[in-house]
Amino acid sequence: MTTQLEESETTLSSEPDPPGWRRLVGPRAKYLVLVVWLVIAGVTTPLAIGLTSVQDNSSLTSAPHSSEAYQAQQRVEAAFPNADALVAVAIYTRDGGITDADRAAVEADRTSFARYAIDRAVPPPVPSQDGKALLLSFPLSGDSDTQSESTSDIRDALGTGKPQHLNTALTGSAGADGDIFDAFEGMDLLLVLVTAGVVAILLLVTYRSPVLWVIPLLTVGIASQLASAVVYLLAKNAGLAVDLQAQTVLTILVFGAGTDYALLLISRYREELRRHEDRHRAMAIALRRSFPAILASAATVALALLCLLFADLNGTRGLGPVAALGIVAAFTAMVTLLPALLVVCGRWLFWPFVPRVGESAQRDPRVWSAVARFVGRAPRRIWAATAVILAGLAIGATTLSLGMPSDEAFTSEVGSVTGQRLVEQHYAAGTSTPADIVVAADGAPAAVAAARNVEGVAEVGTPQISQGTALISATLTDPPDSRAAEDTIDRLRDAVDDSGALVGGQTAGQLDTERTVDRDHRVLMPTILGVVFLVLVVLLRAVVAPLLLIGSVVLSYAAALGAAAGILHLLGYPHLEYSVVLSTFLFLVALGVDYTIFLMTRAREEGSVTRALVSTGNVITSAGVVLAATFSALCVLPLTPSIQIGVIVAVGVLIDAFVVRSLLVPALAVHLGWPRRHA
Secondary structure, rough: OOHHHOOOOOOOOOOOOOOHHHHHHHHOHHHHHHHHHHHHHHEEEHHHHHHHOOOOHHOOOOOOOOOHHHHHHHHHHHHHHHHHHHOEEEEEOOOOOOOOHHHHHHHHHHHHHHHHHHHOOOOOEEEEOOOOEEEEEEEOOHHHHHHHHHHHHHHHHOOOOOOOOOOOEEEEHHHHHHHHHHHOOOHHHHHHHHHHHHHHHHHHHHHOOOOHHHHHHHHHHHHHHHHHHHHHHHHHEEEEEEHHHHHHHHHHHHHHHHHHHHHHHHHHHHHHHEEEHHHHHHHHHHHHHHHHHHHHHHHHHHHHHHHHOOOOOOOHHHHHHHHHHHHHHHHHHHHHHHHHHHHOOOOOHHHOOOOOOOOOOOOOOOHHHHHHHHHOHHHHHHHHHHHHHHHHHHHHHOOOOOOOOHOOEEEOOHHHHHHHHHHOOOOOOOOOEEEEEEEEEEHHHHHHHHHOOOOOOOEEEEEEEEEOOOEEEEEEEOOOOOOHHHHHHEEEEEHHHOOOOOOHHHHHHHHHHHHHHHHHHHHHHHHHHHHHHHHHHHHOOOHHHHHHHHHHHHHHHHHHHHHHHHHHHOOOOOOEEEEHHHHHHHHHHHHHHHHHHHHHHHHHHHHHHHHHHHHHHHHHHHHHHHHHHHHHHHHHHHHHHHHHHHHHHHHHHHHHHHHHHHHHHHHHHHHHHOOOOOO
16 A cells, blocks of 8 residues: 555646655655654653752842842842842731640740751740731741751641640742642643643544544654753753743643644645645645744744743743754654644545545535635625624723732642731731842941831831841731832832932832833833734735734734633732733734634635635644643642633634634725736
8 A cells, every 4th residue: 555655646737846845755755754753752852850949039039120129139149148038927927815735835936947047046025016926037048959858847837736725827939939840740741641631632622533633632742742842952051031930831832833733744645645646745835825924823822932032031031942942843843743644544544534545625614705705795894894893892991900919829728828827917017028239238227217207117227237238027008919018118208219229128129120021121022023014015915915914913912911801800810910911912913823824825825715714724723722721730839820821812812713813914905906816
């Protein structure tokens, strides 16, 4: 059978043989490609496993490098050894008032916790004014791994051997860090398994073949390994910043985009198998025809991701190159490894719907033929009505708010949040995370005097002096993540400015991060749109059409926010974390324009948008469903921002695939008479 299929083809097409692509998937070349990828897989697998070991999650919590909070932190770390240590805040409360037995238990903990503390000393417990709470606060000694182990030990000790009805919790930076570590433990593997499982199920449904789905899934899995290995090497040897967020997005993008490219190529390969007996020639032609669209799509997404290099926010800036490498890996695998695997396996992969030479398209897409006729009859009314509907959906976005309280960051109650609530009930709300005033030693008296007169400052501590620098703690009256606390930081900065002081700490860092995100929005969103516009100009060889398509992208994003708002309200997550807006905008613009590229490149080939809609309708909607489901896998993570991104992107991709690229864009194109054939 193999000999018969590899002999010179019997073809229904007079199209010339594409020798360049034939060399990539020819009878011998296909095996060479497989050998190369087998070596790549063998080399990259152990490297990919090590990606977690080079993560640096400090960018997720540190202030932007251009901010006052970061500058204050740098001055503190330069003058005070161990200034960057995690701070453990253990809180003990009893509704009826602290008893002698409670005090004895706290003193026992104080003695026990000394081995974890810097200088092996824990300050005496601080009683609350209402007599119902005691608080221990101390910095942890050792490196980051040691501090993480200490945090776990302290949390375990707080949960055992205490008097009945004494409430305990661990908060502070140590408690928060421990909660994040616990939340993500094992989640990288779970995310990969869930993502792969979702893609496998959808491919099985799409192809209705018990075998074919394995090939694209295997290919995208190897692409993911390659991307992870390259990122690992660059992080280890070239200083590339990788954090939890970047690794998560890397997995999602490789699986989502890679599967989209596979769907496009396999759809075209199936068409060519109906025209050519020789599967090598069929694949060569399929590659030649689909390659421009896949390349344009990958280039658009990668360039849009690289725009993040212009961000001021540390985590956002590091995400760009990591995610772009994932797109490059997915693209490379899908135009080399996937074709080779498909050709090696032969037509039987499509069983039971094996494409035969001379047969018509399998189950003529009547739905898309009807949609194409519908669009062709009244294009102006269709695009206008569609635009109005999308604008109506966008109104829902006004019900979302920007800014997420820290107690909503996790999908379930965690110890650090419980601890912070207990602190707020019995102490000044900012007790566990005071603001840091950093000033030259001779300016400390003036800074202390100024800080004490600031509204919203509950207490100003005694200056600590080291190497000519004074560090002054200022306890705020309001919760550290509240707008009122941020307003206090602004007043505090104004008050101590004359003394040359800088104000840092958690609340100051949060305030500076929010302002940096606002700046990144203003800079990056237009930049991303500009990159997409330029790609569309090159692809369509026009200016007006790309402008209209950019408008459709923005409208689609607004509609996605509005439609997703209802789901987020039902889930109880209507307060968007600041980074969610930019992340979802990037993904929906860059990935959503893929479908425009798929449609428009086919329209140029067919000379008609309506014919292109019939040809690509199934593949675009299938790709949309797969991509939406892939991003939905983010909902398995225990962080609210991940769920928000997953919901918004999934809804947006479905709107893009089923509405924007199926109705709005084709109707606009028909109304404008695009594409016009050139002699």
